[in-house]
Amino acid sequence: MSVKLRLSTVMASVTGAAACLAAAPAMAEEPPALTLNYTCAFPLIGMQPLVVRISSNLPAQLKVGEKTPAIEIITQDTVSAYAAKGLTTMYTATLSGNASAGAQIVQPNGKVLNLTVPNKIDPVTLPATGAFDVTSKGGAPAIAFTSAGEGKVTVGDMLLTMTPKDKDGALTGLGTFESECSQDPGQNNVLATIKVGDVPAPVRSYTATGSAVIKAGGPGTLPLTGGFEAKADGTTLTGPLKLNPGTASLKAFGFLPLSAAVALATDGDTTGTLAGGGLTTSGKASLTVTSISALGVPIGGGETCRTTAPVDLSLSAPVFDPATGGTLAGAFTLPALANCGLFGGLVGSLFQGPGNTLSLTLKAS
Known part of the structure; x- marks a missing residue:
């Protein structure tokens, strides 16, 4: 099974005790991007590898205390033909659910915050044969870094919560299931680094x-x-x-x-x-x-x-x-x-x- 995940707008920071992933207008010509290998547990077909591509519009630099706009997170997953066959074998006609991605924010002062970014998966109709795409959307409020220095955003494990239904809209024998996806060890999981400080006036x-x-x-x-x-x-x-x-x-x-x-x-x-x-x-x-x-x-x-x-x-x-x-x-x-x-x-x-x-x-x- 192959899944491609794209976080199209993500930005991370902390104000007081509240924090989450957030995004601001891109300041660099090339947005940050990261490819990671995962291993996920799926019903019936067992452990399966996932190659996950993550990209974002994280800014290269922010002012101390500068708020980001409210952001939108989008994931695009391509489910392989092998996994699709396993689902249709269990009479799956449509698929919906949620995807949660773990993330870690390392603030300029060294403080670490672990986060979970939830996305809602749009219902999708499975094709008769072959792979299919799954899209999910989520969001986060505006936040700001509170100290100067270099912040870092890393990506963690993922959890998929899926609900397959048959052609009549009833649950299949799989019910609603969770698939835990763990990163393969030894990878660089830093999505982006952000310089936080006063931006020099032109x-x-x-x-x-x-x-x-x-x-x-x-x-x-x-x-x-x-x-x-x-x-x-x-x-x-x-x-x-x-x-x-x-x-x-x-x-x-x-x-x-x-x-x-x-x-x-x-x-x-x-x-x-x-x-x-x-x-x-x-x-x-x-x-x-x-x-x-x-x-x-x-x-x-x-x-x-x-x-x-x-x-x-x-x-x-x-x-x-x-x-x-x-x-x-x-x-x-x-x-x-x-x-x-x-x-x-x-x-x-x-x-x-x-x-x-x-x-x-x-x-x-």
């Missing part, structure tokens, strides 16, 4: 181009370039927004042109929230005036000439697609500058104050 890369307008400097304009490397986790984009140093064009006293080498550097990560089709970001920055000149004559600045407090950069884009990007804009206030040289007061007056604006276009790369 990283999105954007180029950044735009400008800042410095109100106190005439107003002055600071061209900006840079990039944004952000982890995309659900409705958030979080990562470093890096802006390259640039040259600002300013005016003193409303008419004297000045040129300043300026670095607007962000401090730590910029956090963005996606909502309503747009993006709102928040972050901190500092402004450094490394040099400033009037008509080519240096008048101040330096590596220590910077804002005395963090600059709050809050920007928003009414339309933003994480896959392509969008344009962020917002206003900001520049705190006082310190350590800017002999003409530090003049330098500070060209930057300090509210009403500054920034526009930055992020383009996915």
Whole structure:
């Protein structure tokens, strides 16, 4: 007798004391599969070998505490012509019953849980001669692994409970019988291993181009370039927004042109929230005036000439697609500058104050 068993959707884990086999959307291209040899005890024909093929859509990875969807288990058994002849000899016309498969869940923390997965066998009409197929269906509720590491699912023995009936729907002389199926020793019975842990958020890369307008400097304009490397986790984009140093064009006293080498550097990560089709970001920055000149004559600045407090950069884009990007804009206030040289007061007056604006276009790369 040859039987093929396919567990089409199975997943295993534990929440508290409750556990069972469960399945989640497959994360690997090739689902786990396993072939095992069994020996089963059948009425009249005695001990018979079974070759069992088991496949599943067990995921390769899950988050800690992530629930699986409610699952469906399907077994497909092909009963050999020899076994079918034994059944028809006892006037069997139809066959129904249940199939139970043993399983073992090894959690990442080493705890072992033994389970039984019940399936209901659909009634089947036996052919006059030859082999026939038997299909059974079962299910399990959603569950989740509660610790990180590697989980393991192994397959154990099986029990078939069969009810043969004659052409009039009455029980045959076999009655309802059980067939115990034991795995042959020395086999690898691991169906799948599952990595349990936090799934890293995908990283999105954007180029950044735009400008800042410095109100106190005439107003002055600071061209900006840079990039944004952000982890995309659900409705958030979080990562470093890096802006390259640039040259600002300013005016003193409303008419004297000045040129300043300026670095607007962000401090730590910029956090963005996606909502309503747009993006709102928040972050901190500092402004450094490394040099400033009037008509080519240096008048101040330096590596220590910077804002005395963090600059709050809050920007928003009414339309933003994480896959392509969008344009962020917002206003900001520049705190006082310190350590800017002999003409530090003049330098500070060209930057300090509210009403500054920034526009930055992020383009996915």
